[in-house]
Amino acid sequence: MITKKKLNNFPKFIGDDRRKLGELAFVHRDKLAAQIRSKEPPAPLHSLDSEDAKIPVFEEGYNFEETLFSPKVYNLWPDQEPLWQCPGYHVDSGETHSYGVLSVKSLRPLRKRVAHWMGWENEANLEDSEEAKQMLDEGARSQAIVSMFTTLCAQAHSHGFTQYTDITRPFTSQMILSDGINFYFAIGQLNTLAINIDCDGFVNPRTNYIRIEGPHRLFELYDEKGDYWSIEEELDANNKVQRKAALGLNEKVLERVTQMLMKQ
Secondary structure (H helix, E strand, C coil): CCCCCCHHHCCCCCCCCCCCCCCCCCCCCCCCCEEEEECCCCCCCCCCCCHHHHCCCCCCCCCHHHHCCCHHHHCCCCCCCCCCCCCCCCHHHCCCCCEEEEEEEECHHHHHHHHHHCCCCCCCCHHHCHHHHHHHHHHHHHHHHHHHHHHHHHHHHHCCCCCCCCCCCCEEEEEEEECCCEEEEEEEEECCCCCCCCCCCCCCCCCCEEEEEEEEECCCEECCCCCEEEEEEEECCCCCEEEEEEECCCHHHHHHHHHHHHCC
């Protein structure tokens, strides 16, 4: 007698629970260098009813089956740690400043990882390799997307919203990512939590938004006199970008940091 296993007894995805709804039981455990929170939410970039909140993520006719991977593909393995939404504070802690205004994330671990992938013992050659710089850039942008979404997702859950009781107001935050020299600036807005509901008749036009600027270098050279030198970019009469060395740190980086600190 040959016994056939019923496929419907298996979860839809690895990590799914026994209801087989396609809900992945995993959490992103982030490490931030600093976080600034406020009692009041930052001003939204746009309303939930605007067209900016409905910008398509994928092209029409995109085959989603090609991007449905097991969490293990992304090195997300099961462990015994508890899962909870914790945007820098516990929900039941009585925290009064529950809205994240600005987060700071270090890219130093990423630099070490890129050097390891390149087979180097240290990071000395990273700035001279186009391949390594590309990996660093793509990795930094990926970290910005993941960290921004999980931070805003946790904030929304802390305020009582879920994928089944979707947000009724946007959640906005900012992030600075840096290895000490290269700076990335990101601003994002959570427009929906209902992004993984596979249900006939359910259509959610809203998408989440993030904008990433960078990399901007804080300085290019530190000379023997103890002076910092940076590169300034200006438009000439023909609207062509002209680059020149200037004494001091990159003012654009300092201005952008100040803008993010002052945003309300």
